[in-house]
Amino acid sequence: MWKKILLVILLLIVGLPACGLAYLYLRNPARVPPSAIKVAMTPERIARGKFIFQNLSDCDGCHSERDFARVGGPVVESGRGRGNVMSGLLNGLPGTVVAPNITPDPETGIGNWTDGEKIRAIREGVDRDGRALFPLMPYTGYRNLSDEDVESLVAYLNSLSPVKNPLPRTQLDFPVFLFIKGVPQPAGRVPSPDRSDKLKYGQYLVSLGGCMDCHTPAEKGQPIPGKELAGGQLFATTVGRVVSANITPDLETGIGKWSEEYFLKKFYDYKEYAAGAAPKAVGPGAFTLMPWLAFSQLPPEDLGAVYAFLRTIKPVHNPVETHPDAPNLTAK
Ligand code: HEC
Ligand code: HEC
Incomplete structure (x- = not known):
């Protein structure tokens, strides 16, 4: 009898946290299928996207090659969008954190992604495979990008020169990769401000x-x-x-x-x-x-x-x- 009770208690002590951990491991970030949209590549869209990429949202800041020997770290044009190993620059990140190559290079960039997958990554923080992106990528703010602006951004991304630049993948430490699963959120439709x-x-x-x-x-x-x-x-x-x-x-x-x-x-x-x-x-x-x-x-x-x-x-x-x-x- 006592043995049975002890066994049940033991199962509770060991089993519950194990279930919790298993849940955290198996849990998917909140995500919806990417839309089937194909963005219109108009000159106006590309120009607006360029402004958001280079100026307003400074995607360059993490995803482009920069010359930190100069004031403000200007972008090196030939390395625009090529990506950077952020943990090689910024101390204190939990693991290997890589801002990927987001040029249209099909092998080392995102040339094979659909426009819907790009929009989802930027606004909702999940990659092509549905993995939660580490929120150094500021998607919690980009979630507010209007449909019009995010489509412009993707039109500009599609217009970038492909740069071949293989990079490692992000590898976050335990338990950070479990906890960030709660950060992504579907954005729905966002009207222009x-x-x-x-x-x-x-x-x-x-x-x-x-x-x-x-x-x-x-x-x-x-x-x-x-x-x-x-x-x-x-x-x-x-x-x-x-x-x-x-x-x-x-x-x-x-x-x-x-x-x-x-x-x-x-x-x-x-x-x-x-x-x-x-x-x-x-x-x-x-x-x-x-x-x-x-x-x-x-x-x-x-x-x-x-x-x-x-x-x-x-x-x-x-x-x-x-x-x-x-x-x-x-x-x-
Ligand atoms: C990538 C990080 C980063 C982002 C993004 C950023 N800032 Fe800053 N900002 C800093 C740092 C670091 C400083 C202090 C060093 C300096 O002045 O250059 C600073 C300084 C400033 C200052 C100067 C304040 C002073 O007392 O001299 C202003 C104003 C400012 N930021 C406004 C903004 C605004 C507005 C935004 C958003 C539109 C913004 N920053 C986005 C990092 C950032
Ligand atoms: C402060 C740094 C930072 C800024 C600014 C930033 N990103 Fe990122 N971005 C990242 C990091 C880091 C990742 C990868 C996170 C991960 O792998 O978990 C990422 C991932 C991505 C991805 C997914 C790519 C892939 O292969 O998985 C896309 C697309 C992307 N960013 C586009 C943008 C765009 C567009 C902007 C500007 C609107 C931008 N990013 C601004 C750091 C940044």
Whole structure:
């Protein structure tokens, strides 16, 4: 009798967690079949897609070859979309994390993917085989891409020159690959934003620009609630270290004192560098991951809408030193 009870207890102790683990292993991320869409390759679509890829959403930032010896790390044109081993650049990632080759090369890129599969990966975070993508790929923000914009993006992807660049596949550590299965989400149909509503449009641009991903401090990969855009996220890379700034309207530690004009000027100071004229970066203190070059090409209406939206964020007092390795800036 006792033996039987002990056996049952033992089964419960060992069996339940095992079932839980098996469930986590077998569970699929939330996903729907990719749509059968074939995007129209019109010049307008390709131009809009190029703007989203190169400027607004800075897909270049992770998927293209970059020259970090220059201010802002401009893109090397011949390596656009070729992919990068991100864990070889950014320290602290859980395993081998690869931003894949997304040029139309059929062997090493995504040339064999359907347009529907590309749209699903970008907005919903599952790859062709239905595997959850590691959310360094900012699909939680790209989920808001309108149907029109995501189709433009795919039209541009299809127009890229194929680059042959074999890369390893992402291999995440245990248990990270189990937990990220909960991140993907079907996006459904997404209407275009109403540009006449400045705040809503600004919010749209902020989610496409990945501002939250870099500017909200995180703990174990989870954004800390109540600290939206308060900065302080450290990016330790093989090239240098940089910490994201507090861009809440806090007067002392955020950008609360910035006028719209000053905000725009900060971005437009990089305008000429974006055209390949970026000077050589001097010293470790000059390194940044803020996509200044990409964003310097946004029109004033867009940056103005971003500014307007940022004014509505809760001010958070959080002093941040953005360039910890810059000499002479602050006396420690
Ligand atoms: C901050 C870095 C980052 C940015 C910015 C980024 N990606 Fe990614 N992307 C990744 C990583 C990392 C993966 C792979 C994740 C994995 O394998 O789990 C990925 C995966 C993908 C995939 C799936 C490819 C495959 O072979 O599985 C596509 C398509 C893609 N990204 C397109 C884009 C587009 C389009 C943009 C811009 C709108 C973009 N990405 C911006 C990091 C990024
Ligand atoms: C890939 C990460 C990344 C993304 C995406 C990003 N930022 Fe940044 N940003 C940084 C880092 C790091 C800094 C601090 C270093 C610097 O100023 O270059 C910074 C600095 C800034 C500053 C300067 C603040 C100051 O006090 O000088 C502003 C303004 C800013 N970001 C706004 C934005 C906005 C708006 C977006 C989205 C449209 C955005 N950033 C997206 C990483 C990022």
